[in-house]
Amino acid sequence: MQKDLAMKKITVNLEQLARSSYDICIGNDIEGEIAQLIAQSLALSAPMRAPAAVISDSNVMSIHGERFLESLHRVGINATIVPFPAGESSKNILTVTKLAESLLDLGMDRSSKIIALGGGVVGDVAGFVASIYMRGIPHIQIPTSLIAQTDSSIGGKTAVDLPQGKNLLGTFLQPAAVFIDVRFLATLPEREFSNGMAEVIKYGLLNGEEFFSYIESNIGGIMHRETSALMAVVERCCRIKKGIVEIDEKEKGSRRFLNLGHTVGHAIEAAADYQISHGEAIAIGMLAALRLSSAILQLPNSVGERVERILRTAGIPTRLPSSVDTAAIFAKLKTDKKREGNKMNFILLQDIGLPLVADNVLQGLLTAIIEDLRQ
Ligand SMILES: NC(=O)c1ccc[n+]([C@@H]2O[C@H](COP(=O)([O-])OP(=O)(O)OC[C@H]3O[C@@H](n4cnc5c(N)ncnc54)[C@H](O)[C@@H]3O)[C@@H](O)[C@H]2O)c1
């Protein structure tokens, strides 16, 4: 894997889907360049003084908002920050209507652009607002969390939650561009970084031995947030995600592989009333999927053992707390949004880099595996 720190550009090619392609730019400490690139894209599509709104959350705004806004103002962009309270609990339709009203107050019209500055919650909410405000305006993603930089900012899924469940209202709207500055990750709280690492390890398992081994042998540097390690990981994850989005934008086929660990993981999250973080839940979900794969597909046990070691170094618990009941997990599994009819789909691995969808998992086997993953 390369070690250089120059800005990288990855194009998400959607021409075959009759949709505009867009670039993902990745670098370290590139706020100035990002502002320049945004100014260029605004100049192409709208009068330079057309207002742009930076949608962000309260945490990211207080740490990074002022400096980011200054960089936009310096290149003549008429931008204002529109924040909402940080956290998944803000990812709802009320936040969407409040934001839309703020955009109206700012005079945003169909020629305006939204800039999403934040983690996955900001990206999902801002993308959703962009897809419905005045029947849709363009948006740019500037992800600041590890999950957002490696996953949620790419691919055009937008969503808000309903009281009944997560991501139940949503649209597909690809961003006009994605600008990733790994410098933002320096201020990400440790638990959030670990959460993102669970998804990074998932990418390693899906992609193949080379990237998986890279994560395994560089986990120390990644956890110390060394710039070269972050750049390498973020770039590789973006390439993997873009490759999947290009062939399966709407999750009919291979995009489903990204749900590795998520069938059981979502059920654990819901059974624990969201008191367990997403990353921690999917970590257990991945370990369950790997054990199922060993039982059904003869995946070597060593894969699960390697993943457990990496997870532990990444500060992610590898055992299910006793407070989360197996019956509650199964109750949630049965209401999974991604179920098809009566079939429960699990993403399993024949080998590292060789995922498949299985719908013939026996409940007894899964129960035994979940019980075995307890503390
Ligand atoms: N659209 C997709 O394809 C997709 C994919 C995966 C996840 N998601 C969604 O993303 C969300 C999870 O993303 P997330 O973990 O980024 O959540 P998040 O946006 O809530 O961010 C996590 C926490 O970190 C803070 N934060 C973010 N960047 C920071 C920074 N640089 N410095 C300091 N604090 C920072 C946030 O304020 C928040 O408190 C979920 O809602 C999930 O459904 C969407």
Ligand SMILES: [Zn+2]
């Ligand atoms: Zn996830």
